[in-house]
Amino acid sequence: MRAYNDKNVMTNTIHIIGLGVAVDAQLSNHAQEALQTADIIFGSERQLDTIATVDVQANAEKKLLPSLSQLKKAVDALSHHTIAILASGDPLYYGIGRWANQQLTQQQLYFYPAVSSVQAACHQLGLSLQDVDVISLHGRPLVSMRSVLNAQQTLVILTDKNSQPMAIAQECVDAGFSQSLIWVCEKLGYPQQRVRQFSAKELIVNTPSPKTLTFDPLHVTVVNTQGRGGVLPEFPGIPDEHFSTGEVAGKGMISKREVRLAILSLLQTSNDDVLWDIGAGCGGVAVELALWRPRAAIYAIECHEKRLEHLAINRDRFGVVKNLHIVQGRAPDILATLPAPTKIFIGGSDGELPALLPHMWSLLAMSGVLVVSAVTDNTRSIVNDFINTELHTSAMQDDVESVDIAVTRKKRYDGQWQEQKKLPVTLYRFKKY
Secondary structure, three states, X not given: OOOOOOOOOOOOOEEEEEOOOOOOOOOOHHHHHHHHHOOEEEEOHHHHHHOOOOOOOOOOEXXXXXXXXXXXXXXXXXXXXXXXXXXXXXXXXXXXHHHHHHHOOHHHEXXXXXXXXXXXXXXXXXXXXXXXXXXXXOOOOHHHHHHHOOOOOEEEEEOOOOOOHHHHXXXXXXXXXXXXXXXXXXXXXXXXXXXXXXXXXHHHHOOOOOOOOOOOOOEXXXXXXXXXXXXXXXXXOOOHHHOOOOOOOOOOOOOOHHHHHHHHHHHOOOOOOEEEEEOOOOOHHHHHHHHHOOOOEEEEEEOOHHHHHHHHHHHHHOOOOOOEEEEEOOOOHXXXXXXXXXXXXXXXXXXXXXXHHHHHHHHOOOOOEEEEEEOOHHHHHHHHHHHHHHOOOHHHHHOEEEEEEOOEEEEEEOOXXXXXXXXXXXEEEEEOO
């Protein structure tokens, strides 16, 4: 990407300009110079108001910012124009800058940062930025908050109409953090600026009616989690009984915790992985993969309606709605619609494993990993046939990892240990070269 002082002449130059947190735009000298060169300026009504006192070209056309899909069309149509797109704070921190990098040619783009509402809120409360976690619920489901809600944590949250303070407080209470402190920072940088503090419990239990307790749409919510917690997982190995399966807690179509941990370890999922979970059941493996690797794309393939129902419940329960994609259908038929995988886990095949294994192997990217779970001797035999027929060289056949897991759980009843033996499971790991 070019620096802002590059003098090369280009068509359709686009300046993404942060305005700061104030009634009037807080522009650096470079940002002000860039704005003065623009003949087309896009911004929301509020953003355009903040540059009312800034000298711009007399013939500069100010336009209301359209939807992002329409903005792309508008920018493409304005060749040989210098365009400014206004951003509320830092364009590249939960702002429009990320979209611009994804949709526009980087050689066109210049970025100009300013103080963001996140920074302004932290400074109002005396919080060090390195000690907080920032999330955006703007345009995102409220339940996605669950995937990052942990004990002894300070969250700075960008919100929208569906993630108002009362809704956030309810999520905290439901997660066992009813003593959490919540600050609502409204109209930061404006004369009407206001910062109010609540406890999560009092905000949802003892607040006045919505008509008397209102919040300005322009606000940032800060949460310091306090309370017993224990409802949402904070480390790999979610207890089986926390999953919805439609059966007695801890039973049903999920990989049991001890086996699930081994599967996670064998897959070694990375940030940019595309992973297929074939025969996802109620989603034990898929949920944990999505929870601990939020930047990976997890596709849970399942054809049974009841399991799909509980898979969706578990996705929402743990807040992994952003990167866990539920795919209804049978493998391999439904797979043609999915992005190519870098990792594959086969937990169930509904009798299709002999044909499915070589097909999955052919679709897997080079350096990709395939992990297969086998409970019956027949399944183990099918996997061994795959090794002997599809992995043609002795080196490939030798580079297969396998582990047998036989779990015996013990609990105390009336002062005595009671044993519960689980069916032994064999896990196979293949890496493609």
